[in-house]
Amino acid sequence: MGVRIGVLALQGDVSEHILAFRHALDGKGEVCAVRRPEEIADLDGLAIPGGESTTICRLVDKNAMRRPIEAFEGGIFATCAGMVLAAREVDDPRIAPLGCIDIIVERNAFGRQRESFETDVHIAGLRTPFHAVFIRAPVASRVGPKATVLGSVDRGVVAVRSGRHMALAFHPELGGDTRLHCMFLEHLQDTG
Amino acid sequence: MKLEELKFGTELIKRGFASMQKGGVIMDVVNADQARIAEEAGAVAVMALERVPADIRKMGGVARMADPQIIAEIIDAVSIPVMGKVRIGHTVEAQVLEAVGVDMIDESEVLTPADEEYHIEKTKFTVPFVCGARNLGEALRRIDEGAAMIRTKGEAGTGNVVEAVRHMRAIMGEIRQLQGMSAQERMDRARTIEAPAALVDECARMGRLPTVNFSAGGIATPADAALMMQMGADGVFVGSGIFLSRHPERMARAIVEAVNSYDDPAVLARVSRGLGEAMPGIDVHTLREDEVLQYRGR
Numbered sequence: 001m002g003v004r005i006g007v008l009a010l011q012g013d014v015s016e017h018i019l020a021f022r023h024a025l026d027g028k029g030e031v032c033a034v035r036r037p038e039e040i041a042d043l044d045g046l047a048i049p050g051g052e053s054t055t056i057c058r059l060v061d062k063n064a065m066r067r068p069i070e071a072f073e074g075g076i077f078a079t080c081a082g083m084v085l086a087a088r089e090v091d092d093p094r095i096a097p098l099g100c101i102d103i104i105v106e107r108n109a110f111g112r113q114r115e116s117f118e119t120d121v122h123i124a125g126l127r128t129p130f131h132a133v134f135i136r137a138p139v140a141s142r143v144g145p146k147a148t149v150l151g152s153v154d155r156g157v158v159a160v161r162s163g164r165h166m167a168l169a170f171h172p173e174l175g176g177d178t179r180l181h182c183m184f185l186e187h188l189q190d191t192g
Numbered sequence: 193m194k195l196e197e198l199k200f201g202t203e204l205i206k207r208g209f210a211s212m213q214k215g216g217v218i219m220d221v222v223n224a225d226q227a228r229i230a231e232e233a234g235a236v237a238v239m240a241l242e243r244v245p246a247d248i249r250k251m252g253g254v255a256r257m258a259d260p261q262i263i264a265e266i267i268d269a270v271s272i273p274v275m276g277k278v279r280i281g282h283t284v285e286a287q288v289l290e291a292v293g294v295d296m297i298d299e300s301e302v303l304t305p306a307d308e309e310y311h312i313e314k315t316k317f318t319v320p321f322v323c324g325a326r327n328l329g330e331a332l333r334r335i336d337e338g339a340a341m342i343r344t345k346g347e348a349g350t351g352n353v354v355e356a357v358r359h360m361r362a363i364m365g366e367i368r369q370l371q372g373m374s375a376q377e378r379m380d381r382a383r384t385i386e387a388p389a390a391l392v393d394e395c396a397r398m399g400r401l402p403t404v405n406f407s408a409g410g411i412a413t414p415a416d417a418a419l420m421m422q423m424g425a426d427g428v429f430v431g432s433g434i435f436l437s438r439h440p441e442r443m444a445r446a447i448v449e450a451v452n453s454y455d456d457p458a459v460l461a462r463v464s465r466g467l468g469e470a471m472p473g474i475d476v477h478t479l480r481e482d483e484v485l486q487y488r489g490r
Contacts, residue, residue: 010452011215011236013208050212051236052272058234059452081212094231094271107271113295114318116205117198135208136273136295174208 002029003044003188008069009033010059012051012081016173021047024181040068044188045075045164048082050135050171053107056081057095069098075164076100077184083167084138091141101162102144109139109155109169121170123151123159126179132158132170139169164188201318206340209273209296209320210404213237213341213427217417217448218406220244220431223262224269230434233444237273237295239429240266245302245349246432246471249483255303257285260292267293275322280489281307290319296341298322301488302348302431311489314338324408326359326486328366328395329385335403336388342401344425345486346409349432351473353416355486356409360423363405370396400424409486412437412470414450414463421454438468 002025007017014033021031034040046069048056060066069076078086078101087097087105095107110116116136120129130151139156143149150166151159158169159180164187172180199205216236221227227238242258243251257278267274273295278285285306286297299312301324314321315338324345325331331342344363346356366385370378370392378396382389394402407420408429417428430447437443446463453459481487 009215013211013214015214016211051214052212052216054231054272055216055234055236055448058448062449062452092271112267112293113209113273113320114200114290114293116209117200118202118205119198133204133208135205135212171208174204174211 003185004029004042005031005045005047006034006039006043007031007047007049008056008065008082009035010051010063010065011055012049013171013173014049017047017049017079020173020178020181024178024185029185035063037063037065037068040065040072043072043074045077045184046072047077048079048085049173050080050082053081053084054094056085060085060098066098069100075166075184075188077181078165078167079171079173080135080137080169083140083169086165086167087140088144101160101165101167102146103140103157103160103167104142105138106141106156107138108136109141110134110137112136119153121151121153121158123180125150125183130172130179131175131177132172133174134158134170137169140167161187203340206320207403210322210341213273213406214404215451216427217451218275218427218429219434219444220429221266221435224265226435226440227266227270227274229441230444231270231272233441234448235272235444236427237275238266238270239275239277239298239431240294241277244432244435245485246351246436247349248302249349257282257289257303260288263289263292263294277303278312279303280305281310281312283312286312286317286321290317294319296320296322299339300324301345301485305488311337322406324486324489325363327362327385329387330490331363331401331405332385332387332391332395335391335401339403341404341406343406343408343429346407346411347476347479348409348485349474350410350476351412351433351471352476353410353412353419355476356407356411356416356420357423359409359486360407360420360425363401364424367395367400371399411447412473414446414460414467417447418450418454418460421451427451432471436471442467443470
């Protein structure tokens with residue numbers, strides 16, 4: 001039986017993540033949208049997509065999903081708003097993070113939408129740079145001992161691995177390059 | 193990371209921003225306090241205005257871009273994206289809002305048009321644009337001009353969802369028709385609806401608009417919002433419907449939950465209870481032709 005990936009479908013670019021994982025899995029597993037707490041435990045991996053972190057945070061609690069995510073034993077793939085939510089700590093009291101990954105995150109670290117950008121980032125484990133899209137992106141201002149830095153830009157750390165979890169400040173689901181989704185799936189196999 | 197290696201304002205970044213709004217509610221606000229209420233309720237963004245559409249309707253006269261001071265105060269008050277409206281074709285109002293730092297510009301029929309022939313050339317801007325549309329041709333012309341997001345127009349400031357339904361049905365229906373057509377038929381249709389053939393083909397291939405498509409103009413209750421989501425909207429704009437209702441905080445939270453659980457009647461029933469009066473509505477058939485906002489821009 002192949003791996004089962006769920007994409008947290010409360011708000012944000014859910015369908016883009018589903019497509020990217022479907023491509024990365026290449027028939028060797030399934031990917032579904034996750035909207036109910038009871039759907040989480042059976043998954044091998046859970047993606048927390050980009051979107052508005054304040055909105056997703058509120059809906060996580062409204063839908064009683066905080067406990068199941070905190071207790072989840074599979075891997076978490078968190079991008080942009082997802083990285084904010086998955087962090088141990090956030091610089092903004094409006095967000096109560098889930099504490100899955102040992103990082104401290106600064107929201108909107110690059111500024112507003114007009115400061116959003118595309119650039120190439122070197123990622124540990126990838127042979128060539130990853131063309132990354134940053135949209136009102138966060139950075140990891142501190143990385144705890146349980147996490148490893150995979151990539152940085154001038155402003156700070158933008159890609160982190162922690163066991164089976166990965167957190168990315170940018171949007172690998174938007175550019176059509178699924179190498180980071182594939183890397184996440186490989187880590188699931190390694191330690192899972 | 194050298195500055196010259198960074199690219200700003202690309203189509204990918206603009207459309208990507210719009211994608212991050214999916215499944216969300218964008219709320220009209222007229223001051224920092226309302227913006228904070230909207231953020232706290234779970235809005236994905238706020239639209240900063242001097243007056244909500246229903247009040248613009250009452251005021252009459254020429255409706256223009258809001259005072260940048262109001263927009264700046266709202267930007268300072270919240271962490272979520274802030275959008276602002278400019279008049280159709282008013283390139284300079286858009287330049288001003290981009291300089292103020294709004295995250296998206298709505299080139300909106302709710303304000304009095306500045307140009308009755310042309311819309312703003314939106315590809316020239318770093319900031320992304322959202323534009324209204326009543327049908328597929330109009331949506332694709334706006335996308336061709338550089339809009340990163342479409343919202344069906346509906347009829348703003350009426351609290352009456354009938355036009356929002358009409359426009360969403362039109363766009364979705366036209367796309368479904370395209371999917372059953374031959375290449376030649378699609379080419380002919382592109383000419384008829386005055387839209388670029390490449391974009392028409394893209395819609396047929398994807399079974400949807402090439403950008404995010406929200407619903408707007410008349411959504412006044414959680415049930416209205418869920419109705420538009422069930423019809424295929426990617427999210428909703430709520431203008432006058434929140435802050436002209438009896439209990440704005442409750443209404444705002446209820447609409448956010450309704451959009452999230454749009455296909456779950458049990459949740460919709462729960463969030464719809466005890467909200468107090470929705471905004472007063474207008475029967476659109478009683479409007480004079482010059483009072484109908486959706487006819488502005490084509």
